[in-house]
Amino acid sequence: MIHRMARAATTADAFNAVAEPRRRQILDLLAGGERAVNDLVKDVGLAQPQVSKHLRVLREVGAVTVREAGRQRLYRLNGEALKPIHDWVRNYERWWAERFDQLDVVLDELKKEEGDDGGK
Amino acid sequence: MTVASSGTARVTLPADDQILITREFDAPKHLVYKAWTDPVLVRQWWHANRGRVTVAEIDLRVGGTWRYVAVTDDGFEVAFHGEYREIVPDERIVSTEVYEGAPPSADGEEQGTVNTATFAEADGRTTLTILVQAPSKEVRDAIIDSGMEAGMQDALDLLEQTAASLR
Numbered sequence: 001m002i003h004r005m006a007r008a009a010t011t012a013d014a015f016n017a018v019a020e021p022r023r024r025q026i027l028d029l030l031a032g033g034e035r036a037v038n039d040l041v042k043d044v045g046l047a048q049p050q051v052s053k054h055l056r057v058l059r060e061v062g063a064v065t066v067r068e069a070g071r072q073r074l075y076r077l078n079g080e081a082l083k084p085i086h087d088w089v090r091n092y093e094r095w096w097a098e099r100f101d102q103l104d105v106v107l108d109e110l111k112k113e114e115g116d117d118g119g120k
Numbered sequence: 121m122t123v124a125s126s127g128t129a130r131v132t133l134p135a136d137d138q139i140l141i142t143r144e145f146d147a148p149k150h151l152v153y154k155a156w157t158d159p160v161l162v163r164q165w166w167h168a169n170r171g172r173v174t175v176a177e178i179d180l181r182v183g184g185t186w187r188y189v190a191v192t193d194d195g196f197e198v199a200f201h202g203e204y205r206e207i208v209p210d211e212r213i214v215s216t217e218v219y220e221g222a223p224p225s226a227d228g229e230e231q232g233t234v235n236t237a238t239f240a241e242a243d244g245r246t247t248l249t250i251l252v253q254a255p256s257k258e259v260r261d262a263i264i265d266s267g268m269e270a271g272m273q274d275a276l277d278l279l280e281q282t283a284a285s286l287r
Contacts, residue, residue: 019136089131092139092264095168096129100143102165106155107147114151 014084017061022046023054030064030077037073137260139252149241152248153210156237166190175199182207186215202232213237217252222262231259 018024022044029035029043041051055075058064062081067074130142145152155161159176167173171192178186187201199220206214218232225231238249254260 021135085133089133089264092266093129093131093141096131096141096143098168098170099165100129100145102167102169103152103155104145106161106164107145107151110151110155110161111147 014061014063014082017057017063018082018085020054020057022050023058026051026054026058027063027077027082030075034074034076037075040075133260133264134251136257137254139254139260139263141250141252143248145246145248146244147246148244149239149246150210152246153239156239156248157213162188171196180204180207202235205234211239219263219266222259225255231255233259233263 018027025044026040029040037048037051037055040055041048044051046054055064055066059066062078064075065078067076128143132140132142134140155165157178157180159178162176162178163173166176166188167190171190173188173190174197175187175189177188178184180186182204184204185201186204187199189197189199191197200217201220202216202218204213204215206212214234214236216232217235218230222231233255234253236249236251236253238251240247240249252260252263254263
């Protein structure tokens with residue numbers, strides 16, 4: 001099956017990287033902008049070596065990039081690397097989007113009916 | 121009459137065994153709740169414009185069951201059923217959901233999810249949140265994969281139409 005193959009081809013990278021809750025937490029923090037390692041350690045509540053280990057996994061799949069600024073190492077989110085996950089979810093999302101578009105039509109009718117009744 | 125688009129569905133994966141679906145509607149929550157729980161109304165939207173709903177049974181009480189069946193335009197039938205676990209009118213519905221085409225688990229049990237639908241209103245608009253709790257990552261992934269299949273089906277349909285137009 002084609003979709004299973006497509007899925008298997010990507011499990012080695014972004015999918016595995018975000019499978020760990022702490023790594024997802026780090027990604028969430030980085031979604032708010034570039035952060036120094038020390039900041040991340042404080043917010044995640046793990047020891048520095050563990051945070052560094054998670055950051056290494058994320059770097060290996062390209063989910064984050066790092067740059068040196070003086071004595072600090074600053075991490076930044078790289079959304080492009082997470083695209084396989086987005087693509088995987090998108091068809092499921094589209095199914096619901098189409099269903100909700102129909103629900104909009106139903107709600108419009110209900111609002112009109114309620115208006116005709118002089119409100120509720 | 122055209123309907124102002126209230127935004128598209130947003131699907132995220134908060135945990136390995138969960139799916140979170142959110143959408144805002146330009147309507148108060150009692151109407152969204154009504155459209156969600158009235159079988160006559162469910163028939164009008166649940167088909168996602170890909171076919172028609174042939175069965176919409178709702179026994180809206182704790183312990184009551186529901187069952188929806190839709191047939192796509194190309195004859196593919198999908199059926200789901202479940203049971204209501206918790207009902208707070210206009211606020212919250214917790215129910216189980218089993219896809220009737222899914223294989224049972226090794227011990228022969230149905231592999232269902234527990235879905236929590238929450239209706240939250242602000243300024244006359246309602247945010248619907250559906251948290252899908254799967255029994256495992258495998259079941260969760262299979263659900264997402266089923267969306268992939270639907271997407272592929274669309275692509276094949278388009279291909280067929282395009283091919284037909286070339287005749």
